[in-house]
Amino acid sequence: MHEMALCESILQIIEEEASKKAFSKVTGIYLDIGQFSCVEPAALKFCFEVVSKTTLAELASININTIPGKGWCRNCLRDIPLSHRFSPCPVCNNRNVIIRQGEEMLIKQLEVA
Numbered sequence: 565m566h567e568m569a570l571c572e573s574i575l576q577i578i579e580e581e582a583s584k585k586a587f588s589k590v591t592g593i594y595l596d597i598g599q600f601s602c603v604e605p606a607a608l609k610f611c612f613e614v615v616s617k618t619t620l621a622e623l624a625s626i627n628i629n630t631i632p633g634k635g636w637c638r639n640c641l642r643d644i645p646l647s648h649r650f651s652p653c654p655v656c657n658n659r660n661v662i663i664r665q666g667e668e669m670l671i672k673q674l675e676v677a
């Protein structure tokens with residue numbers, strides 16, 4: 565499962581941060597998750613609960629900020645909103661679109677104790 569692997573890498577990053585910055589407990593995790601990243605927030609929260617059992621991030625709250633899709637049309641030479649990864653440009657209907665935003669999966673902030 566996609567979310568399970570993601571949770572394992574989140575936990576790994578947190579553990580590395582914990583040893584660098586000397587904290588022993590994480591109470592909140594703030595994530596930026598792009599619209600096109602195929603991450604299901606409910607599944608992500610569930611998986612994290614499973615993966616974080618008996619770790620420093622057990623009981624941490626997961627806060628997900630969904631980043632909307634955005635592209636750049638090579639024909640119009642401007643930013644355009646994208647509802648799907650492979651949507652054409654809504655202005656000129658051209659498919660020559662570069663994804664600029666919506667694929668992120670990052671830890672924005674950690675609340676530690």
Ligand SMILES: [Zn+2]
Nearest residue numbers: 637640653656
């Ligand atoms: Zn266009």
